[in-house]
Amino acid sequence: MIDVSGLRRVYAEGGLSREDLTGEPMDLFEKWLRQAIDSGMPDPTGMVVSTVDGEGQPSSRMVLLKNYDRKSLVFFTNYGSRKALQLLNNPRVAILFPWFMLERQVAFLGHAEKLTPVEVVKYFTSRPRDSQIGAWTSHQSSRISARAALESKFMELKQKFSKGEIPVPTFWGGFRVFFHSVEFWQGRPSRLHDRFIYERNAAGGWDISRLAP
Structure with missing residues (x-):
């Protein structure tokens, strides 16, 4: 020690x-x-x-x-x-x-x-696009199997939200x-x-x- x-x-x-x-x-x-x-x-x-x-x-x-x-x-x-x-x-x-x-x-x-x-919408729309997608990707504090699962979900959502504005997650x-x-x-x-x-x-x-x- x-x-x-x-x-x-x-x-x-x-x-x-x-x-x-x-x-x-x-x-x-x-x-x-x-x-x-x-x-x-x-x-x-x-x-x-x-x-x-x-x-x-x-x-x-x-x-x-x-x-x-x-x-x-x-x-x-x-x-x-x-x-x-x-x-x-x-x-x-x-x-x-x-x-x-x-x-x-x-x-x-x-x-x-x-x-x-x-107030939430105003701030969320000011965030960088990847940060907006990150909010959708992570169910914060929940247990995940590996980082790869998180990164895979991020890429999936990045493709899903490739066009247009990203909505604010309800959570x-x-x-x-x-x-x-x-x-x-x-x-x-x-x-x-x-x-x-x-x-x-x-x-x-x-x-x-x-x-x-």
């Missing part, structure tokens, strides 16, 4: 003070997202989505952020996937943006709702996550990291607190 106990580095890229904060969490999130994109890191819109099954077992996976506003985050998936089925049963969800290259993390807590058909769509908590984490030396949490209050605004690292 690899001894990972001694693997560490000093976080010294910067800090996060109360003066850096914005009244709305998404203003700061957007600033950090732009810096993540400009940094050239791979998949700056990649986010870890964590859901819980009926027995209380959590599971996590990476998806891509495809839209956002001041109240929500949007991602797309197969409605037969494990995450989708779990969200339909229990809409509570956690989302994490692990921007390790910038020594930053942003964590959201909230609940998920299915997107409207209009494919997305979720909008409405968040009530946003935490910003900035790495600092000596593990004295900066953490600030925004929590939505009864008046619809945000209470901001500094958290111990």
